[in-house]
């Protein structure tokens with residue numbers, strides 16, 4: 143295979159120049175990081191599962207008219223996406239209290255919030271992705287007021303879609319993070335859901351048992367992360383045919 147030009151290497155994905163102008167190949171790695179990369183490990187099969195799960199969610203969003211950067215999955219670890227300019231915000235939607243909001247507001251983990259709450263963090267690893275308000279976003283020009291109206295509406299549509307899809311398979315969508323990209327068509331720009339949507343960026347709890355099926359399994363050492371993500375994929379009917387974490391080959395007589 144011809145050598146491809148690497149554009150960017152992140153914590154969980156590497157981006158390569160795509161085959162056509164305006165396209166990018168996203169390669170999903172097995173690397174897991176938490177607490178601003180202070181905790182790290184390689185979790186065999188995680189990249190394969192996130193690639194397939196993100197494809198599933200992005201395609202579903204496309205089917206209900208929510209624009210995404212997703213074009214097609216290329217293989218078990220790679221997908222082709224439209225190149226876009228990432229708005230430097232992590233857009234977080236919360237349905238139940240977990241993680242940082244519990245610490246910040248003294249809420250008990252699992253408390254149902256009165257309504258979905260959308261928060262914005264400024265994407266900057268060195269600063270630990272601080273929470274920012276719309277005032278900061280407007281003042282520093284990260285997004286316009288029109289962008290913010292569109293981002294809020296996109297975030298809530300993604301939340302309704304994801305909550306419904308998860309509810310149907312007995313999983314509670316506690317919270318999630320999305321990233322938004324700008325795509326330019328001449329002078330015209332539109333916003334799309336970019337990056338990935340996977341158990342790396344969501345909190346997913348079993349409806350009945352409360353079992354965690356997301357990256358908190360890694361953050362808090364609660365068990366095998368690939369097993370948790372495989373359970374999500376299995377319930378959604380997208381489990382890869384060759385389970386990535388099948389372990390060592392066994393001799394067949």
Ligand code: UDP
Nearest residue numbers: 234240241242243317318319342343344345
């Ligand atoms: N999240 C993420 N990337 C980040 C920060 C948060 O994907 O850099 C996700 C996280 O997995 C959770 C949601 O956003 O589903 C809310 O995260 P929170 O603010 O509680 O952050 P945490 O305390 O987990 O770092």
